Amino acid sequence: MKTSNERGQTGTNLDAIRRHNLATVLGMVHRSGPVARSALTQATGLNRSTVGALVGELVELGLVAEREPETSNRVGRPSPVVAADAQVVALAVNPEVDAVTVGVVGLDGTVHRRVRYATGHVPTAPEAAAIAAAVIDGLRPDLAAAARVVGIGVAVPGLVREGDGVVRLAPHLEWADEPFAAQLAEATGLPVHAANDARLGANAERLFGAGRGASHLVYLNGGASGIGAGVIVGGEPLTGVSGYAGELGHTLVNSAGIRCHCGAVGCLETEVSQRALLRVLGLPAADPDELDRALAAAVEAGEPEVVAEIERQLGFLATALRTATNVFNPELIVLGGFLGSLHAVAPERLASLVAEQALSASGEHLAIVRAELGSRILMIGAAELAFAPLIAAPSGPSAA
Structure with a gap:
């Protein structure tokens, strides 16, 4: 008994x-x-x-x-x-060098709303938190229709200590040791989780985009804030001890290159940049679709300066992808932002360059593809941070 x-x-x-x-x-x-x-x-x-x-x-x-x-x-x-239930939602926040973007994302992965608040300058961390809180307040009618708001996930272009959401270093935002998650939680009254934007993008593509079904992938995203990367190993995000793993944007690709803001010389993001592409195209700015069209038109017209810049950037990008292939042996490399535009204009060329440099055994099962989620990627990726505790321990609204 x-x-x-x-x-x-x-x-x-x-x-x-x-x-x-x-x-x-x-x-x-x-x-x-x-x-x-x-x-x-x-x-x-x-x-x-x-x-x-x-x-x-x-x-x-x-x-x-x-x-x-x-x-x-x-x-x-x-x-x-x-x-x-699509009406169980999380809020997503992405501070950028010239804007703060806020999204409302359903538990089914649907992005219900996405609001980009342009700042016209690099916002400080307290300013970004205040802007995000104001945008969220303006979304109250949308949130009133939701069955439940579980919290906020933040995608930061920098090094984020995931234990407490402190942004250790976001050089393009000029933030250092900023307790952004705590600032945003105080401003909104909601639980906040923060992580590196590229790592969240990698997870989003793995779950809902081009990386569905892939257990080993590397994601690189290129934007105005440089190049970030996230790595998935065995179906799980590679975080490192404090959440800083995967900084492929600071991989050495040119020993004779210029000095990066990180202090090193010849980093990937100093040699491969959206700014340089826009300069040769004569464009002040461009969204991904506009950049795609401009690059394709310039290549078709045989514009020598543009073609040379594309070839130069593809060469350095291939060097970084060689390193990623040899180190991580992924089945998939997913390229987002302007890197996706570079890939789209010459996909066979990039694959050939990587194959020439990487160890043949490491790259024999490798595919290089463009990200599928587009402008939704960071909203979905950040929302996953907020959904994670709920999915790990399902509960009703009163227990949230």
Whole structure:
């Protein structure tokens, strides 16, 4: 006969298993999109009644919804479809050198709203927090329609200590040791999590974009704030001890190059830059679509200065990708921002340059592709930070 302590221990273990299974099911629905309950049963290895009970609990918590599937030719009763509730939302914030962008993202990955507040100058950390809070306040009508707001995720172009959201160094923003997460939490009253923007972009592409299904990938993004990178190893983001891993923008690509703001010489982001591309194109600024068109037109017209600059930048980019290939042995390299535009204008050329330089064994299964999420990438990536605690431990609104 079991003692009361043994019975209590058994109950505790069963409850822990239930919570684990609840998180597993919610995570699968969140990442995969609408999925049949029968597919959840097959993927988890749990029996149908257990999955039915877990889904029912997630419905009661207001995290998922069930609907009847579309008609099919399969024999028997069709399995209900389970989908993450789009009205459970997270807020996403991305401070930039000339703007602060705020988004509202649903648990199903839908970007409901995206507001870019131009500053015209580099904002200080307190200023960026105040702007983000004001934009969020202006989104109250949208948020009032949401079933629940879980918190804020912040994508920062710099080194972020993930334990407390302190921005250790964001050189293009001129921030150093700024407690940005705490500042934003105080301004909004919401829980805030912050991390490096490129690492969040890598995770977003892995879950919802070009990297879906890839367990080993490297993501590089190029923008006005330089080049950032994120690395996924074995399906998990590579963070390092404090969250600073993956700074490929400061990989040496030219020993005879110019000095970078980081203090080193010949970094990738000093040799490969959006500014240089815009200069040879004669453009003051350009969004990704405009840059694509301008580069394609210049190449088609055979404009020598543009063609030479593209070739120069592709060469240095290939050197950095060689290093990434040899060090991480990824199956996929995903290029975002202006790096995606460079890749689009000469995809075979870039792949050839990398293949020529990388170890053949390390690169034999490598594909280089353009990011798919476009302007949504940092909103989705930052929102994942805010959703992570909820997915790990599903709960109702009163317990949030």
